[in-house]
Amino acid sequence: MSTLLEINDLKTYFYTTNGVVPSVDGVSFSLESGQTTALVGESGCGKSVTSFSIMQLVNSPGKIVGGEILFKGRDLTKLNDREMRDLRGNEISMIFQExxxxxxxxxxxxxxxxxxxxxxxxxxxxxxxxxxxxxxxxxxxxxxxxxxxxxxxxxxxxxxxxxxxxxxxxxxPSLLIADEPTTALDVTIQAQILKLMRNLKNEFDTSILLITHDLGVVAELADKVIVMYAGQVVEEADVMSLFAKPQHPYTQGLIQSTPKVEAEVDILESIKGNVPTPSNKPTGCYFHPRCPFAMDICKSEMPELKMNEQSGNKVRCWLHNSGKEVDLYGENLTYSN
Incomplete structure (x- = not known):
């Protein structure tokens, strides 16, 4: 399986009267030919701006200020308007939200x-x-x-x-970007559209980059999942691993807040607090103000996105980067030396 799309340290900033707003802040991931990769996260995490950056549709006051977007080996950030017009709708197509x-x-x-x-x-x-x-x-x-x-x-x-x-x-096209393709539709129509996309993907052998906040859609369509928070990738895993044992506290919170058919609960779990605005992000790990497992280092230093050898997931979290075994699945956080 060959790499169709590779994004390296992508940074897309918006220049406003109130200062520079880093909407996409060093995002890196790849998409293989024939694969469906989902970008997941709450509203405002940078999912759609990432997709617009790929299509080179970020207009003033927005600007791609760093990184590479390699499509079949060509850096899209280096192409002129005519070259991008030749690609859009031909090699890369997009389904917009509404x-x-x-x-x-x-x-x-x-x-x-x-x-x-x-x-x-x-x-x-x-x-x-x-x-x-x-x-x-x-x-x-x-x-x-x-x-x-x-x-x-x-x-x-x-x-x-x-x-x-x-x-x-x-x-x-070789790549189809679908930005919240079922958001405005009722449940029965959503199911029809998802089935249609899956069938057409197989018929046309098209890779899909799926932008969504709906984990049900992810479970239905995706092969790989990229979880974004505050403009960064915080976890990357195949879809089975992500749902079976999420490694980042934010991913775990997203999954726990999703209703389950087999479980009868009066109140759904929720992630406390709010996503920080792009112009006012906390120091250290961006998630630490909402994280029940935050340590002192989380408040001062940003962790790197690293491979977790036990799970095979890539995780941006000091709990994992510390080299300790972490259990996020019991009633309390435990880790061994």
């Missing part, structure tokens, strides 16, 4: 679908129309010809999301 605002309300669905094909595939208008209608059928839209001639407001939220998926996959 399909109604992502589609042009005054243009018909067919016009918007055809545009990508005409730009990147250099086909005739007739060929583009046939391909667009075929893609609408592939994503499970009935009466595809009628939908092709419709405007976005005439479709339901689920149908619009299917149109966005058809548009994103029309040029058979």
């Amino acid at each position: 399909p109604l605002t992502s589609l042009n309300p005054i243009l018909k669905i067919g016009t918007q679908l055809d545009e990508t094909l005409l730009l990147h595939r250099k086909v005739s208008k007739k060929e583009a129309k046939l391909t667009s209608i075929e893609m609408l059928k592939k994503v499970g839209i009935p009466r595809a010809e009628q939908v092709y001639s419709s405007h976005p407001h005439e479709l339901s939220g689920g149908m619009r999301q299917r149109v966005m998926i058809a548009m994103a996959l029309s040029c058979n």
Whole structure:
């Protein structure tokens, strides 16, 4: 399995009247060909800004100030606007969070679908129309010809999301970035969209970078999980390891706060406190004000993201970096020398 996308020490800052805001603060991870990797975390942790950085869609006052974004060996931060236009929608496609605002309300669905094909595939208008209608059928839209001639407001939220998926996959991209693809949909439609994405991924052999805060979606789709907090990666693991035995206290808190079908509880667990604002992060480990296991070193020094040899997870935590065996699963924290 070859590496399709590799991000090294990515830093994306926003320059505001109140000072510099580090939204993405040294993020590193990789995505293999044919793999689905999920970026997980609470709102404001930098997930979406990471995806916009990959697409080179960070506009003023935002700016990528450091790091590499290697796609098939090419550093996207070094490409000019024309070179990025050739990649967007062709080699790399993106499904945005809200399909109604992502589609042009005054243009018909067919016009918007055809545009990508005409730009990147250099086909005739007739060929583009046939391909667009075929893609609408592939994503499970009935009466595809009628939908092709419709405007976005005439479709339901689920149908619009299917149109966005058809548009994103029309040029058979190597990488599909899905930013909260099921957030605005009801539960039954969410399940249909997830099943559709999984089937299309296998059919088109497309790698997926999934941006979400929904651990149910992660369990359904992902092979690997990147947990982000306050603009940094705090844990990286395969999906089975992450859910079976999360290593970072923040990851554990996220999983414990998720409702479980088999468990009857009156009150869900929650992570105390709030995510720090990007402009006012604490010293040391960014999570220490909310961490029940915080030590003195956590308050003054930032831990590195390191491999935990026992679990195979990469973890940014002094509990693990101290070289001690850590048990986050009993009633109390225990560790041995």
